[in-house]
Amino acid sequence: MSRFLFVAPPLAGHVYAAGAVASALAERGHDVAWAGPETTLRRMLGDGMTVYSTGMRPYRGQRDRGFRAVRSLWEGFVLPYATFTLPAVEKALAAFGPDVVAADQHALAGAVAAHRHGVRWASLAPQSMELTRPFHALPKVEEWIRRGIDNAGLSIGDGADPRFSPHLVLAFTSRALTGAHDFPPHYALVGPALGTRAAAPDFPWDALDPARRAVLVTMGTLAEDVARDFYPRMVGALRALEGRVQAVVAAPPGAVPDPPPGTIVLPQVPVLALLPRLAAVVCHAGLNTVCEALAHGVPLVVAPIKHDQPVTAAQVVAAGAGLRVRFGRSGADELAAALTAVLDEPGYAAAAGRVRDSFAAAGGAPAAASHLERLAASS
Incomplete structure (x- = not known):
């Protein structure tokens, strides 16, 4: 059996998709652990799991639209959340000793820690924005994101992007929805990962x-x-x-x-x-x-x-x-x-x-x- 460490931002759509995959692995007898804000993860996924707590950086709501929203997402959450959690994620990796790290594309600390420790990682893509490169026609925007990653000390060298694992990218969609894109062979479009929710709210x-x-x-x-x-x-x-x-x-x-x-x-x-x-x-x-x-x-x-x-x-x-x-x-x-x-x-x-x-x-x-x-x- 293998050991898998999941790293996802504390956002419902990201955690639930990763959680469904983690549950499937656990049901097959693998050892699964998480690195993230413990209170949020347990509220969404339940108590029966191993969590290496990273703490939580507050995230403010955004009224920005268009590129301003992209900028505030990266400057206000993705990059500071990654730098804040990276030391804890590295400690989790050292303590748990995973064979594979499954890192959400907006939880860059997972990819960076895996790269630093020589552990293979998979990128989890619960959104289409990163997967289909909507800013391909706007190279200045793509360059701004890459520069932000570099300036935050989150570069993984060799021109690689921590959002895109060279080993495996798991996308929770299908070609019937994404359309005809020429994805690399290590991209796997698996459709939505739907699992049981730990605490479904009451409903009349x-x-x-x-x-x-x-x-x-x-x-x-x-x-x-x-x-x-x-x-x-x-x-x-x-x-x-x-x-x-x-x-x-x-x-x-x-x-x-x-x-x-x-x-x-x-x-x-x-x-x-x-x-x-x-x-x-x-x-x-x-x-x-x-x-x-x-x-x-x-x-x-x-x-x-x-x-x-x-x-x-x-x-x-x-x-x-x-x-x-x-x-x-x-x-x-x-x-x-x-x-x-x-x-x-x-x-x-x-x-x-x-x-x-x-x-x-x-x-x-x-x-x-x-x-x-x-x-x-x-x-």
């Missing part, structure tokens, strides 16, 4: 109305500070569809003003358990939410805000599995029209079904675990 299942089509509205945990203007417009759209649609809205208390009767508003919802009952999802185009929906063949209305979300939104539209609306400017009428279209026009559900089938064929968490096993065996 009896409140779902079987006579109406259920729709989930969620704008992600990192967008709460900028999404408050979106919710009133979404409420207007839901009122226009009140007789045929029942919305489940994942939003902070007080963020959704005067919703239509029967609307369920909760800070957190059990998304995976809810998806089989949904007819559509309205979201910010975060890859985790998009892939969870498409893994169940549920079409989408996507309103991207920042970071990788415009890239993912474009992929959803290109796949025919949903419609894109303007997050900052779409009014209630436009939102209602988009939601009506994905609910009523069968092509969107059919395309979502094709992506679902491609995800199933890619293998998900068990396939990712197999790739990591082969990497460990080659060490």
